[in-house]
Amino acid sequence: MNKNFKTIMCATMAVASATSVAGFAGNISADEVANAAVEYSVPVYLKHANEDKKSMGNKAIVGNAKVIEKDGKSTIYIQVKGLSFMGMFGHLWGMNVYESGFDSSTKPAIVEKMVKDKGLDGKDRDFPSIIKIERNAQKEDSIYINVEVDAMDAIASDGARSYDKIKKGAGTQKAIIKLDYSKAKKVGEEKPSTNAQVSRISGSNRFATAAKISESTYQSADTVVLANGRKEADALAAAPLAALNKAPILLTEANVLKTEAENEIKRLGAKNVIIAGGNGSVSPQVEAKLVAMGLKVERIAGSNRYSTSLAIAQKVREKSTNKDQAILVNGKQSADALAVSSLAVKDTTPIVLAEANNIPADTLKALDSWSLARLTVVGGTNSVSDSVKSSVKAKESVRIAGKSRYATSVAVAKVAYPEAKSLMVANGKIAADALAAGVATSNMNSPIVLVDGVNSNPELNAFVKANQIEKLILVGGQTSVSDSVVKNIYK
Numbered sequence: 001m002n003k004n005f006k007t008i009m010c011a012t013m014a015v016a017s018a019t020s021v022a023g024f025a026g027n028i029s030a031d032e033v034a035n036a037a038v039e040y041s042v043p044v045y046l047k048h049a050n051e052d053k054k055s056m057g058n059k060a061i062v063g064n065a066k067v068i069e070k071d072g073k074s075t076i077y078i079q080v081k082g083l084s085f086m087g088m089f090g091h092l093w094g095m096n097v098y099e100s101g102f103d104s105s106t107k108p109a110i111v112e113k114m115v116k117d118k119g120l121d122g123k124d125r126d127f128p129s130i131i132k133i134e135r136n137a138q139k140e141d142s143i144y145i146n147v148e149v150d151a152m153d154a155i156a157s158d159g160a161r162s163y164d165k166i167k168k169g170a171g172t173q174k175a176i177i178k179l180d181y182s183k184a185k186k187v188g189e190e191k192p193s194t195n196a197q198v199s200r201i202s203g204s205n206r207f208a209t210a211a212k213i214s215e216s217t218y219q220s221a222d223t224v225v226l227a228n229g230r231k232e233a234d235a236l237a238a239a240p241l242a243a244l245n246k247a248p249i250l251l252t253e254a255n256v257l258k259t260e261a262e263n264e265i266k267r268l269g270a271k272n273v274i275i276a277g278g279n280g281s282v283s284p285q286v287e288a289k290l291v292a293m294g295l296k297v298e299r300i301a302g303s304n305r306y307s308t309s310l311a312i313a314q315k316v317r318e319k320s321t322n323k324d325q326a327i328l329v330n331g332k333q334s335a336d337a338l339a340v341s342s343l344a345v346k347d348t349t350p351i352v353l354a355e356a357n358n359i360p361a362d363t364l365k366a367l368d369s370w371s372l373a374r375l376t377v378v379g380g381t382n383s384v385s386d387s388v389k390s391s392v393k394a395k396e397s398v399r400i401a402g403k404s405r406y407a408t409s410v411a412v413a414k415v416a417y418p419e420a421k422s423l424m425v426a427n428g429k430i431a432a433d434a435l436a437a438g439v440a441t442s443n444m445n446s447p448i449v450l451v452d453g454v455n456s457n458p459e460l461n462a463f464v465k466a467n468q469i470e471k472l473i474l475v476g477g478q479t480s481v482s483d484s485v486v487k488n489i490y491k
Contacts, residue, residue: 037070039187041419042179044078047142049102049174057175059083060092063419065179066187069138076133076143078177079418082117082396084324084373089396091117091127094148094168102144102174109133109145118396120154120161133177143177198486200474202433203260207251209476210436211264214248217440223247223272224265225439226290228254228281232431233305233353236337237312238276239438241300243345244319245274249436255283257290265293275299277308305331306353306360313350317370320348324373327351328359328384328392334431335450336379339409340400341438342424342447343416349376357385359392368393376400379408402459406450410459413447422446422471423464425481425489427453433476446473453481456488464489 044065046058066077082089095109113130133143150163152171160166201216203209206229214224225242227235229251242249248268250261265273273290275282278301290297300315302308309331317323327344329336331353344351352363367375372394377384380401389397400415402408405428413420424441426434428450441447449460463469472489474481 037068040067040069040181040184041065041187042067042181042184044180045178047176047178049176055175057083067179067184072136072138074135074138074140076135076179077112078131078133079129080131081129082127082374088120088151088154089118089373090149090151091119091125092131092147093127093150093153094172095128095131096146097133098144098146100144104144106146119163120150120166121163122395125163139179139181141179141181143179144174145177146172146174148172196469196486196490197471198474199472200477200481201437202475202477202480205260206432206435207253207258207260209433210249210251211260213436213440213475214250214264214268217443218248218268221247221268221270223274224268224270225249225274225276226252226261226282226286227276227435228252229258229432229435230254231277231281231305232334232435233331233337234277234281234308234312235435236334236341236431236438237305237309237351237353238274239341240316240320240344240348240350241274241276241312242439243442244316244348247274247439249439251435252282252286254281255285257286262289262293265290265295270295272296272298275301276312277301278303281308306355306363309351309353310360310363310366313352314366316348316350320350322348324371325349325376326367326370326372326394327376327378328354328367328389329378330354330356330383333379333383333405335405335428336383336408338426338428338431338434338438339405339412339448339450340376340378342441343376343412345438345442346416354384354388356383357388359388364391374398378412379405404457406452406457407459409448409450410457410463413449413463416441417445417447420445420447420467421469422473423469424448424473424475425485426450426475427480429453430476430480433480437475444473446471448475451481451485453479454484454488456485456491461489461491 041064046055048055060080060083062079062081068075096106098104098106110132111128112132114126115129116124117127119125148169154160154166156170157167201212203212223245225238225247252258252261273295300311302311327349375392375394375397377389377399400411402411424446
């Protein structure tokens with residue numbers, strides 16, 4: 001096996017398992033936290049074994065570690081998810097923990113929870129999701145491990161893809177789990193607040209709100225993304241593109257550059273504008289106005305919302321390191337695209353649009369050519385049918401959905417930010433006010449959740465309670481998200 005390739009695989013896939021967004025559900029016994037046991041939520045990351053830097057495999061760790069201390073000992077629970085790389089989707093299927101350094105003895109970690117996921121052979125298999133590590137000490141900041149990952153073992157087994165031919169442990173690699181106890185939080189010490197910090201970002205209209213979102217997120221920016229404020233699909237598909245360019249999304253009318261957008265471009269000191277959409281979305285007159293302002297203008301467009309989203313997605317793939325994943329949503333249901341923008345922005349994953357029961361031929365051809373390791377479909381089968389989902393070639397296809405657009409937004413939030421302490425709250429029926437919010441989610445470390453403008457929903461209330469949400473950012477005015485929403489979330 002090529003030595004450099006092996007090193008890259010080590011850094012990329014040192015910890016990987018099947019995707020799980022349910023958190024640490026019910027697998028830790030009450031006895032373990034009783035009798036003066038103390039539980040902490042501890043920031044955790046994966047460090048390269050031989051270099052002083054985070055491993056690329058760090059992205060496989062989900063949220064904080066759960067640490068239970070008792071009688072001078074620690075029990076550590078770490079949730080992990082699958083990790084794609086070079087067309088493969090790797091899964092942890094073995095871990096050994098060193099007593100001290102890499103020269104000491106080892107013992108196997110305990111698999112606390114398993115989930116089903118597609119293996120390298122395309123068949124469903126059980127893979128570890130939560131790993132339990134028992135230590136005879138407390139507050140260790142470094143735990144030395146070696147891991148067995150099916151994809152690395154496959155490479156070391158002459159590229160085998162059949163599990164009966166993959167030699168388990170052939171590609172074993174070392175890594176270091178780092179725990180930051182200086183930022184640990186004692187579980188139960190803080191009760192869910194009924195007086196969360198609440199702020200509101202709003203303007204007199206959708207154009208002003210977009211400018212306010214930009215102002216609250218960016219002190220300056222070299223580039224802005226400009227989209228039609230009346231054609232929601234273009235702005236929503238552009239969220240990961242804006243994130244890659246460290247650019248806010250501003251909105252305008254088709255034939256007139258809105259004053260709110262113009263003033264914000266000037267405040268930011270921007271030099272470049274990326275127009276998302278064709279001449280019917282942002283006219284040549286508006287483009288000429290931008291050029292006259294001394295701005296360099298690039299337009300990304302197709303003949304309709306579907307081809308425009310594909311053109312934007314191609315640009316995202318050019319700059320993103322996440323080239324083997326894509327998100328598919330219904331092009332006419334803006335709520336799903338708005339909800340998933342936080343996930344797309346965080347992982348710089350392209351968003352492509354389809355109809356409920358049809359995917360454009362050009363879009364399907366492009367997706368197939370991307371050799372996807374994972375396709376994420378957002379919304380139920382009424383939004384994107386199973387036939388559309390299965391028509392796209394991907395080593396793994398997953399669906400994130402709830403029983404309503406509001407529940408779907410919470411399901412996405414759990415995937416994007418499982419340890420969220422802050423939420424952006426937007427109207428799920430009127431996406432206009434929140435069109436520009438998607439790109440801000442990464443800066444604010446807050447996913448977007450949707451409400452009907454007045455009420456909350458059981459899924460959101462449960463998420464807020466479980467995560468002890470400390471901050472709510474309401475997007476839009478009172479007619480979009482009323483103050484009563486906050487009361488209903490915490491009642």
